[in-house]
Amino acid sequence: MSKTSISSLNPIFLPFEDFHQALKALVHADNEILLNEVGASELQRPIFELTIGKGAKKVFIWSQMHGNEASGTRGLLLWLQRREYAQFTNVYTIVILPMLNPDGATAFTRRNAHGIDINRDARKRQTAEMRLLQSRILFHKPELALNLHDQRSIFGVGDSKEPAALSFLAPSRSPEKEVTKDRIAAMRVIAAIVAQLPNHFHSKVGRYNDDFYPTAIGEWVQQQGIPCVLVEAGVLDASDYGRNAAVSAHPYIFNAALEALQNIESAPNESEYFAIPENKESFVDLIITNAVLNGKPTTIDLGFTKTFQLDNDQINVFWVLNEVGDLQFKTAYRCLDKGEVSVEVTELLPLINSRVDIIY
Numbered sequence: 237m238s239k240t241s242i243s244s245l246n247p248i249f250l251p252f253e254d255f256h257q258a259l260k261a262l263v264h265a266d267n268e269i270l271l272n273e274v275g276a277s278e279l280q281r282p283i284f285e286l287t288i289g290k291g292a293k294k295v296f297i298w299s300q301m302h303g304n305e306a307s308g309t310r311g312l313l314l315w316l317q318r319r320e321y322a323q324f325t326n327v328y329t330i331v332i333l334p335m336l337n338p339d340g341a342t343a344f345t346r347r348n349a350h351g352i353d354i355n356r357d358a359r360k361r362q363t364a365e366m367r368l369l370q371s372r373i374l375f376h377k378p379e380l381a382l383n384l385h386d387q388r389s390i391f392g393v394g395d396s397k398e399p400a401a402l403s404f405l406a407p408s409r410s411p412e413k414e415v416t417k418d419r420i421a422a423m424r425v426i427a428a429i430v431a432q433l434p435n436h437f438h439s440k441v442g443r444y445n446d447d448f449y450p451t452a453i454g455e456w457v458q459q460q461g462i463p464c465v466l467v468e469a470g471v472l473d474a475s476d477y478g479r480n481a482a483v484s485a486h487p488y489i490f491n492a493a494l495e496a497l498q499n500i501e502s503a504p505n506e507s508e509y510f511a512i513p514e515n516k517e518s519f520v521d522l523i524i525t526n527a528v529l530n531g532k533p534t535t536i537d538l539g540f541t542k543t544f545q546l547d548n549d550q551i552n553v554f555w556v557l558n559e560v561g562d563l564q565f566k567t568a569y570r571c572l573d574k575g576e577v578s579v580e581v582t583e584l585l586p587l588i589n590s591r592v593d594i595i596y
């Protein structure tokens with residue numbers, strides 16, 4: 237299948253060229269989408285902005301400021317391909333900046349070409365990408381901004397045993413976490429989104445903690461008086477590390493957000509936002525209980541992170557040992573007990589934070 241088909245894009249690794257091919261095909265097939273090159277990354281890769289609709293209300297959506305977090309970009313392309321935006325073009329001007337970090341996307345890293353986390357650069361503005369993003373937001377002055385990310389698979393929903401397949405946050409504008417009118421609007425939009433999600437997400441939606449990160453963009457956007465919603469795509473189950481479930485939820489997210497913003501006073505109350513359980517770092521990708529080490533039974537639990545690494549244009553997948561001991565209060569996407577698996581190592585300590593080959 238050609239790379240211009242959105243469903244054929246690699247769910248884990250979305251380098252700039254593949255994105256660019258899919259984007260060009262999409263825009264070519266749909267003359268309602270206006271494409272502008274508005275800037276460039278540190279390595280001079282183009283950064284695009286799409287404009288749809290002529291309505292008086294403006295929304296601004298951006299994705300992939302972390303290069304190895306492609307779900308938001310894929311969700312946007314899916315929404316555009318299905319033309320679900322068409323119901324809103326009289327009310328809204330929808331501005332989309334997909335793939336803010338094409339250098340990081342191509343290198344399969346969170347950071348930009350200089351190793352800077354763009355989402356920690358909202359104050360010093362050392363990166364071309366952050367300077368561009370802020371200038372576009374100030375230029376458009378939207379009534380709502382959506383900031384699309386992927387979250388690590390470590391997050392569970394509150395005290396439940398459910399993974400946070402999607403998470404949301406209405407960021408704070410100050411360390412006091414004051415609940416301003418703009419923040420309430422973001423909370424109401426989130427509550428409306430959660431109410432519209434397909435059933436299989438119920439009980440699998442978390443709320444990020446709202447600690448104030450002064451160098452993050454969401455906090456900066458809120459300080460400009462613009463309601464900002466952070467969307468984090470998570471893992472639904474052991475077969476969903478490509479986050480396809482979250483990608484397929486993005487059209488619901490965009491539609492619900494735009495519907496809610498049309499009449500924010502009648503959107504769900506912000507108390508429904510606070511009722512979403514907070515995320516906890518309760519998940520491990522793989523737990524081996526009662527590990528057999530070098531043929532000897534033990535009561536030791538081993539916790540592993542599923543790790544994806546780019547090597548010669550291919551994504552390698554392997555397990556990294558992070559935790560050794562008692563993991564009975566953690567939940568795993570995959571759990572193996574003695575007899576199902578053998579770990580042939582002589583010493584565990586030197587292997588912590590290293591790749592370990594597991595035979596099962």
Ligand SMILES: [Zn+2]
Binds near residue numbers: 305385
């Ligand atoms: Zn991110």
